[in-house]
Amino acid sequence: MLDKAFSGGKNYWGLVVFWFAIILAGMWAYAIQLSEGLIVTGLSRDVPWGFYISQFTFLVGVAASAVMVVLPYYLHHYKAFGRMVILGEFLAVSAVLMCMLFIFVDMGQPMRVLNVVLHPTLNSVMFWDMTVLFGYLILNLVIGWMTFDAERKGGEPPKWIKPLIYLSIPWAVSIHTVTAFLYSGLEARSFWMTAILAPRFLASAFASGPSLLIILALILRKFTTFDVGSEAIQKLAVIVTYAIAINVFFVAVELFTGLYSNIPHHLQHFEYLFLGLHGKGALVPWIWTSQTLIALALVLMLFPGIRKNEVLLAIICPAIIIGIWIEKGMGLIVTGFIPSPLESITEYAPTGIELTIALGVYAIGFLVLTVLYRIVVNVREGLNPS
Amino acid sequence: MDDSRRSFLKKAGLSALGIGAGFPLLRASVRALQDESEQAAPLSKQWAMVIDIHKCLQPEVIKTCIEACHREHNVPDIEDPRKDIEWIRTESFEKVFADQTHPHTQESIKQLPVMILCNHCASPSCVRVCPTKATWKREQDGIVMMDMHRCIGCRYCIAACPYGARSFNWQDPRPFIQEIRPEYPTRTKGVVEKCTFCFERIAKGMVPACVEACQKLPQGAGALTFGDLADANSEVVKILREKYTIRRRPGLGTAPNVFYVI
Amino acid sequence: MYDSGKIIGGLVLFTVAAAFPVWYTHASGKAGYQPNPVLPEGKTKCVESKEYMLSEHMNLLDEWRDLVVREGQTTYVSTAYGDEYEMSFTKTCLDCHEKKEEFCDKCHTYADVTPYCWDCHVEKTATGRMQHVRVGRQSKPDMLSNAEPSRRGAARLEDKDKAMTARIDSEPSAVIGR
Known part of the structure; x- marks a missing residue:
């Protein structure tokens, strides 16, 4: 089936070359980071995690959101997702890959990454996170590949794939729950120490992931013969609407608890994020952009007329993705460190090298996605020649 | 069906x-x-430190302690505070004991320098989160240890430590060490480090370098006291019995083993 | 499989060619080059037999490091000679093998291995002041922007020197008191 990745038009090869160019830039930047150390990043003792871990957090959500097409299709036999489901599974593969790479580039001693496996530490959430992420990658790769290969050959997938599909549903929930537990189990960071973090992560994941899937489906329809069908897109749009509404609710719940209780340790972080603290507020414009985009998107998506207009959908979905990317990325990770436990306010901004490495990781993910989707499109065209 | x-x-x-x-x-x-948690059977030995804030106010005492430690362990001296590495340092009273100050606290008290270092907690958050057991609590004496060979540099322990006691090597530290003591290894870029209660000196029956250094100063006597918390006759237990002492952020349940006489 | 004969034949040919250094050395009975580490003068034995050290020194060091750092043990009893050693790379190993470039590096360079021991452990010959080579891109703008960096550096050095003279000869030090 991999041979199908090698036939494509000028657009396809142009895109592949484009990703490779960014990957090269990313590798160059990573080589610098590898030899100089993480000094090339904007991180500091007070803010030890930044842009990389923010991307990781956001992308775990994108990966988990595949469950939003897998569950209706396999558990409820919702046929309209028939062509969408493979896109979801392959998006999950690419997103998990990026997650793992973002963890990797964040490590001070990447050569020792296998220590996590050689000295498994059951009490560390990070150990579990790596375990479930790796498992999820394998699950989606195997499920996506086997079911799609069977379809290509016009047969049924092997029987043993069904239990794996059912397993992948709670597994998707687990990856984002465990990722939330990475943060919410830390008594040192009161901003994260909230039971709603895992549900919040899931809600924002099910808003941003399917939004991305809608965009990808629309792009495929425009540039290829592959059409997931309007019904599938509309169903996803409804899912996005519910999820974004729940996410707004969860954030509001969190804000209430923080603001009404008036406990300084909780309050200060929100203050830094939304208003700035002691004259420092690098994230303030970002979070207001994010909240405005999310609020607008929610209001618009509530109107079926707007939601059903695919042109508007193509504008609203990116707004949701950007809004959540800020909110649960930098907005959540960096704010957790400001102020520090010693009440100092050290701000953080990623450096050019950090951004280039991050772009490189995204390019690797999107290259894998481009190739996988190319295979999907080519196989489909072979099945129903137009 | x-x-x-x-x-x-x-x-x-x-x-x-x-x-x-x-x-x-x-x-x-x-x-x-x-x-x-602390209710569990106590360790047969638990090293602990008592810091007498009043005896640690003089710049000479503070400087001697910090320099003794940093020289002993080849701790680099990096000017950018965001990238610096410290095993022991001072912060103002209002920052170390934020819960103990209020808007009407005397300014002079708020600004008092307080020595801070790794608390070698009874229930250390850093140990709980480390994915490779590169940091762990030693059973024989309760020291929270660091294995620089195993640390992968994920910095989860820094995120988990409520005391800001850990530092990361953002770069190769060697160029920033004024004079390297060959007997003690330096660190490499990409690993986390912190105070280890001088486990290498304790193994030889010595006290930690900071404690020894300030004991040698006439004005530093009793500023830092080191001993076994499980030993009812130790100096630290005696002080804890006789004087009012506090710990940093007790509400978190980490149970620090560094105590402050205020 | 298409052309299976050619593929398998090619693989065999490649393996034979790639293994040339191995079978040629064995067949001819003489190696073209052998590394020649300089053994410390005046010393007759290492902590274990020469053969054992030759093949297992990395495992021994690995074991030592875990025993010292993780188990808190310090004494090693030699299985070959029965005598005791302090398990310390810096103090025991480097005490005899003073010159890294004439001992360690000889084989490591030959075998193209780069153990990271010296990233942290300090060579004995480097005692005293290390050279302060500023490497790479540490000269970040925010560090340079400070006024008169050289004077500040000097002041810091002076402080250090004062501290050095103030340092009290501390051996043997106070025993952990009651």
Whole structure:
């Protein structure tokens, strides 16, 4: 089936070359980071995690959101997702890959990454996170590949794939729950120490992931013969609407608890994020952009007329993705460190090298996605020649 | 059987499986947590330190302590505070004991320098989160150790430490060490480090470098006291019995083993 | 499989060619080059037999490091000679093998291995002041922007020197008191 990745038009090869160019830039930047150390990043003792871990957090959500097409299709036999489901599974593969790479580039001693496996530490959430992420990658790769290969050959997938599909549903929930537990189990960071973090992560994941899937489906329809069908897109749009509404609710719940209780340790972080603290507020414009985009998107998506207009959908979905990317990325990770436990306010901004490495990781993910989707499109065209 | 009933049964089965697997896990984790807390059987030995804030106010004492430690362990001297590495340092009273100050606290008290270092907690958050056991609590004497050979530099421990006691090597530290003591290794870029209560000196029956250094100063006598918390006759236990002492952020349940006489 | 004969034949040919250094050395009975580490003068034995050290020194060091750092043990009893050693790379190993470039590097360079021991452990010959080579891009703008960096550096050095003279000869030090 991999041979199908090698036939494509000028657009396809142009895109592949484009990703490779960014990957090269990313590798160059990573080589610098590898030899100089993480000094090339904007991180500091007070803010030890930044842009990389923010991307990781956001992308775990994108990966988990595949469950939003897998569950209706396999558990409820919702046929309209028939062509969408493979896109979801392959998006999950690419997103998990990026997650793992973002963890990797964040490590001070990447050569020792296998220590996590050689000295498994059951009490560390990070150990579990790596375990479930790796498992999820394998699950989606195997499920996506086997079911799609069977379809290509016009047969049924092997029987043993069904239990794996059912397993992948709670597994998707687990990856984002465990990722939330990475943060919410830390008594040192009161901003994260909230039971709603895992549900919040899931809600924002099910808003941003399917939004991305809608965009990808629309792009495929425009540039290829592959059409997931309007019904599938509309169903996803409804899912996005519910999820974004729940996410707004969860954030509001969190804000209430923080603001009404008036406990300084909780309050200060929100203050830094939304208003700035002691004259420092690098994230303030970002979070207001994010909240405005999310609020607008929610209001618009509530109107079926707007939601059903695919042109508007193509504008609203990116707004949701950007809004959540800020909110649960930098907005959540960096704010957790400001102020520090010693009440100092050290701000953080990623450096050019950090951004280039991050772009490189995204390019690797999107290259894998481009190739996988190319295979999907080519196989489909072979099945129903137009 | 119709579709919806079948899918309901499937879902019910899955949930039952989840709960079935969940309860033993939950019980195990609760038990693990209980073991970690201070109510569990105390260690046969637990090194601890008492810092007398009043005796640690003079710049000479502070400087001598910090320099003794940093020289002993080849701790680099990096000017950019965001990238610096410290095993022991001072912060103002209002920052170290934020919960103990209020808007009307005397300014002079707020600004008092307080020595801070790794608390070698009874229930250390850093140990709980480390994915490779590169940091762990030594059973024989309760020191929270660091294995620089194993650390992968994920900085989860820095995120977990409520005391800001850990530093990361953002770069190769060697160019920033004024004079390298060959007897003690330096660190490499990409690993986390912190105070280890001078485990290498304790092994030889010596006290930590900071304690020794300030004992040698006439004005530093009794500023830092080191001893075994499990030994009823030790100097630290004696001070804890006689004087009013506090610990940093007691509400978090980490149970620090560095105490402050205020 | 198409052309299976050619593929398998090619693989065999490649393996034979790639293994040339191995079978040629064995067949001819003489190696073209052998590394020649300089053994410390005046010393007759290492902590274990020469053969054992030759093949297992990395495992021994690995074991030592875990025993010292993780188990808190310090004494090693030699299985070959029965005598005791302090398990310390810096103090025991480097005490005899003073010159890294004439001992360690000889084989490591030959075998193209780069153990990271010296990233942290300090060579004995480097005692005293290390050279302060500023490497790479540490000269970040925010560090340079400070006024008169050289004077500040000097002041810091002076402080250090004062501290050095103030340092009290501390051996043997106070025993952990009651």
